[in-house]
Amino acid sequence: MSERSGHPGFDAIAIVGVGLIGGSIAAAVTQRGIARTVIGVGRSRDRLEAAIEAGIIDRAATDFDTIDAAELVVVCTPVDRIVDDVRRAAILGPGTLITDAGSVKKCIVDELSGSLPEGVSFVGAHPMAGSEKTGWENGRADLFVDRLCVLTPDEQSPTDALNTVDQFWQALGMRTERMSPADHDRAVAATSHVPHVAAAAVVSLIDDSNARLASTGFRDVTRVAAGDPSLWLGILRGNKGAVTIEIDRLIQQMTMYRHALAADDADIVIQMLSEAQRRRDSLDL
Amino acid sequence: MSERSGHPGFDAIAIVGVGLIGGSIAAAVTQRGIARTVIGVGRSRDRLEAAIEAGIIDRAATDFDTIDAAELVVVCTPVDRIVDDVRRAAILGPGTLITDAGSVKKCIVDELSGSLPEGVSFVGAHPMAGSEKTGWENGRADLFVDRLCVLTPDEQSPTDALNTVDQFWQALGMRTERMSPADHDRAVAATSHVPHVAAAAVVSLIDDSNARLASTGFRDVTRVAAGDPSLWLGILRGNKGAVTIEIDRLIQQMTMYRHALAADDADIVIQMLSEAQRRRDSLDL
Numbered sequence: 001m002s003e004r005s006g007h008p009g010f011d012a013i014a015i016v017g018v019g020l021i022g023g024s025i026a027a028a029v030t031q032r033g034i035a036r037t038v039i040g041v042g043r044s045r046d047r048l049e050a051a052i053e054a055g056i057i058d059r060a061a062t063d064f065d066t067i068d069a070a071e072l073v074v075v076c077t078p079v080d081r082i083v084d085d086v087r088r089a090a091i092l093g094p095g096t097l098i099t100d101a102g103s104v105k106k107c108i109v110d111e112l113s114g115s116l117p118e119g120v121s122f123v124g125a126h127p128m129a130g131s132e133k134t135g136w137e138n139g140r141a142d143l144f145v146d147r148l149c150v151l152t153p154d155e156q157s158p159t160d161a162l163n164t165v166d167q168f169w170q171a172l173g174m175r176t177e178r179m180s181p182a183d184h185d186r187a188v189a190a191t192s193h194v195p196h197v198a199a200a201a202v203v204s205l206i207d208d209s210n211a212r213l214a215s216t217g218f219r220d221v222t223r224v225a226a227g228d229p230s231l232w233l234g235i236l237r238g239n240k241g242a243v244t245i246e247i248d249r250l251i252q253q254m255t256m257y258r259h260a261l262a263a264d265d266a267d268i269v270i271q272m273l274s275e276a277q278r279r280r281d282s283l284d285l
Numbered sequence: 286m287s288e289r290s291g292h293p294g295f296d297a298i299a300i301v302g303v304g305l306i307g308g309s310i311a312a313a314v315t316q317r318g319i320a321r322t323v324i325g326v327g328r329s330r331d332r333l334e335a336a337i338e339a340g341i342i343d344r345a346a347t348d349f350d351t352i353d354a355a356e357l358v359v360v361c362t363p364v365d366r367i368v369d370d371v372r373r374a375a376i377l378g379p380g381t382l383i384t385d386a387g388s389v390k391k392c393i394v395d396e397l398s399g400s401l402p403e404g405v406s407f408v409g410a411h412p413m414a415g416s417e418k419t420g421w422e423n424g425r426a427d428l429f430v431d432r433l434c435v436l437t438p439d440e441q442s443p444t445d446a447l448n449t450v451d452q453f454w455q456a457l458g459m460r461t462e463r464m465s466p467a468d469h470d471r472a473v474a475a476t477s478h479v480p481h482v483a484a485a486a487v488v489s490l491i492d493d494s495n496a497r498l499a500s501t502g503f504r505d506v507t508r509v510a511a512g513d514p515s516l517w518l519g520i521l522r523g524n525k526g527a528v529t530i531e532i533d534r535l536i537q538q539m540t541m542y543r544h545a546l547a548a549d550d551a552d553i554v555i556q557m558l559s560e561a562q563r564r565r566d567s568l569d570l
Contacts, residue, residue, distance in 0.1 A: 128500045148497065177497075187495035195487050195506040200561035201538035202480050205531055210472035211568055212433065212462075215413045217509045219570035221480040224502045226565045229558035233551055240546050246490055247543040251536055253486035258532040261525050266518055273514035276485035280511045283496055285504035 010035035010168075014061070014070035014092075016085050018042050018051050021101050021127070022076030023136025024143040026056050028172045031141045039070055056136050064091045072168060075100040080234035083111045086122055094119025099165045101127050103188060104238035105152040106181035113154050121161035124152040125169060126184060132226040145173035152181040189242035193235060194250055197243070199225040295320040295453075299346070299355035299377075301370050303327050303336050306386050306412070307361030308421025309428040311341050313457045316426045324355055341421050349376045357453060360385040365519035368396045371407055379404025384450045386412050388473060389523035390437040391466035398439050406446035409437040410454060411469060417512040430458035437466040474527035478520060479535055482528070484510040 013035040015022045026038045040048050040057035041064065048060035061067050073089040075082050079102040086098050086108075098121065102108055109124045116122055127149040131138060149169040153162050166176050179187070203225045206214060236243055253272075260268035298320040300307045311323045325333050325342035326349065333345035346352050358374040360367050364387040371393075374383050383406065387393055394409045401407055412434045416423060434454040438447045451461050464472070484507045491499060521528055538557075545553035 128498060130501070147500070150498070183494075184498075187498045190490040190492075190495050191499040191503050194490060195503050197539065197542050198483050198487050199506050200558055201535055201542065202483050203561040203565050204538050204557075205475040205479060205534060206564055206568070207475075209468075210475050213413060213435070213469075213472045214476040214568055214570060215432070216415070216570075218476050218480050219568075220505045220508045221484050222561075222565055223505045225558075225561045227562070229555050229562055232558055233555045236542075236546055236554060237549065237551065240549070244543055244547050247539055247546075249490060250486055251539050251543070253489045254482065254532055254536050254539070257482050257486065257521075258529055258536070261521055261532075262529050264522065264525070266522065269521060270514050270518045272489075273485055273510075273517055276488040276507075276510045277512070277514055279491055280488050280507055283491070283499055283504075285499060285501075 010071050012037040012039060012070045014039040014041050014064075014067060014073045014089070015057065016041040016073060016075045016089065017077035017081075018048060018057060018136050019076065020131055020134050020136065020139050021129075021143075022074070023051065023056050023139035024129075024141065025074055025076065025101070025127075025172065026051075026136070027139055027141035028144060030055070030058075032171060032173075034168070034171045035072075039067055041067070041073075051136050054136070056139070064088055067092065071095070071097060072164070073098045074168075075102075078231050078234045079104050079108070079238045082108050086112055086116070090117050090120045092120075093117075096120045097161050097164055098122045099125045099168065101125060102238075103192065103235045105150075105184045107238045109152055109154055109181040114156060121158055123157050123162050123165040124181065125165065126150045126152070126188070127169060127172070127174060132224055134228055134231075142173070144169075147174055149174040149176045150184050151176055151178045152184050153178060154181070185239050186242045189239055189246045193239055193243050194246040196224050196227065196232060197236070197247060198250060199223070295356050297322040297324060297355045299324040299326050299349075299352060299358045299374070300342065301326040301358060301360045301374065302362035302366075303333060303342060303421050304361065305416055305419050305421065305424050306414075306428075307359070308336065308341050308424035309414075309426065310359055310361065310386070310412075310457065311336070311421070312424055312426035313429060315340070315343075317456060317458075319453070319456045320357075324352055326352070336421050339421070341424070349373055352377065356380070356382060357449070358383045359453075360387075363516050363519045364389050364393070364523045367393050371397055371401070375402050375405045377405075378402075381405045382446050382449055383407045384410045384453065386410060387523075388477065388520045390435075390469045392523045394437055394439055394466040398441060406443055408442050408447050408450040409466065410450065411435045411437070411473070412454060412457070412459060417509055419513055419516075427458070429454075432459055434459040434461045435469050436461055436463045437469050438463060439466070470524050471527045474524055474531045478524055478528050479531040481509050481512065481517060482521070482532060483535060484508070 018040040038057045039059045075085045082102045105124045129147045199222045303325040323342045324344045360370045367387045414432045488510045
């Protein structure tokens with residue numbers, strides 16, 4: 001442990017996928033002195049070299065074979081590549097601790113559960129911070145400060161591993177909370193995945209005849225729709241069950257508004273809008 | 286005309302409804318020297334006196350009977366009160382020019398068309414700026430700068446009246462554009478009214494079990510849902526026809542996402558998300 005409150009004080013941390021999230025984690029680890037060395041693992045040697053130049057990571061690797069040691073591996077690749085990358089990281093051998101930053105958890109935790117070599121532990125995590133932008137150039141060391149990180153251990157997660165991963169995310173400035181992978185996925189379907197679908201659907205209402213009338217309200221409602229389509233495809237597919245349920249609930253709400261307006265039922269409309277306003281105001285965002 | 290570029294240079298302007306929009310207009314008129322005197326017209330004497338104290342308006346009136354003159358009346362009340370307030374303002378007599386700031390236009394323009402006294406002109410306007418907040422305390426003199434103001438004259442609008450109203454909104458720093466009331470209403474159903482309904486519907490997905498997982502994406506998608514329910518009820522009812530059509534289109538899009546995900550049709554999902562991203566990025570917001 002370092003002197004700073006509860007820091008796990010690692011010798012070396014490997015970050016797999018040095019994009020917006022991975023780059024922000026790397027920057028925070030360095031700034032907060034959480035590890036002596038940050039190793040960036042990625043597919044593009046050029047991009048990793050540029051990240052070294054920018055001071056985001058200390059060393060670069062395109063394969064785990066070339067890494068001599070890393071006590072903690074943080075997998076920050078798109079959700080549909082996380083399982084493969086965790087398995088690749090397991091080559092580092094007994095004592096290796098792996099966590100991730102994926103926006104879905106159940107399909108990842110289920111697939112990895114019981115399948116890793118002896119002495120290699122995986123504890124799923126979802127740091128709830130991000131941006132519609134991509135690349136470490138858009139990352140920020142303070143991206144995670146005061147934000148929630150959900151940890152989704154399974155029954156096999158050793159207590160030590162869980163505690164160390166918990167301390168790691170806290171060391172980035174986050175609050176942590178433990179949930180089951182299924183509970184996590186249901187919750188984020190409602191708070192993130194389906195709002196994303198709704199934003200993308202709202203954008204489809206725009207055409208050349210009305211685009212110039214889009215204003216600040218439209219800008220905010222649809223901001224997330226600028227996010228990377230392939231990242232979001234992976235997320236939506238990875239959480240298909242909960243996402244389709246929440247889409248159905250959203251369609252049901254829209255249909256209620258539609259019928260109440262068509263029937264000029266002002267009472268229903270004001271009741272629905274007031275309930276939405278009350279709940280929106282009650283959120284600590 | 287004053288010396289400043291194209292300013293109509295009014296002696297007195299009356300602003301009916303000194304809330305966020307009316308208060309911002311009053312502040313801009315004073316700051317930009319568009320009128321010598323700004324008269325605030327409202328229902329609450331106390332609120333108007335407070336606005337005088339704050340330097341937002343110069344004089345206060347709760348009735349048009351007590352105003353000796355105002356060459357331009359800007360009606361900034363909720364859309365379901367605009368027609369009544371325009372008729373009340375007509376008491377100021379021949380030469381009075383009236384505009385408004387309502388988010389719907391066809392129902393207002395249709396109802397007023399041909400019904401005002403000889404010599405009193407109304408030119409509908411929709412300054413495309415705002416906030417989910419209310420009250421002149423939240424207003425800003427620069428709220429309208431570089432934003433679009435849609436003017437919706439009918440065939441009976443005298444050219445002089447139309448030009449003066451056009452110059453007035455431009456004097457606040459706005460770009461102006463003329464559209465038919467129906468075209469305006471169709472456009473804003475897609476760019477503003479139905480996005481508002483979508484945001485309110487998204488809020489309904491939140492309950493006590495998932496609220497703490499709502500993050501920045503959710504915050505932005507739902508920001509407008511904090512808007513005043515009674516203001517929005519008036520807007521949605523006033524634009525019922527176009528709003529229900531756009532709600533149907535939105536439901537159709539959501540249904541396509543739902544079916545494509547349930548069928549695990551990645552091609553369709555990525556195509557829809559990519560089209561939304563492309564269009565969102567193409568907007569100048």
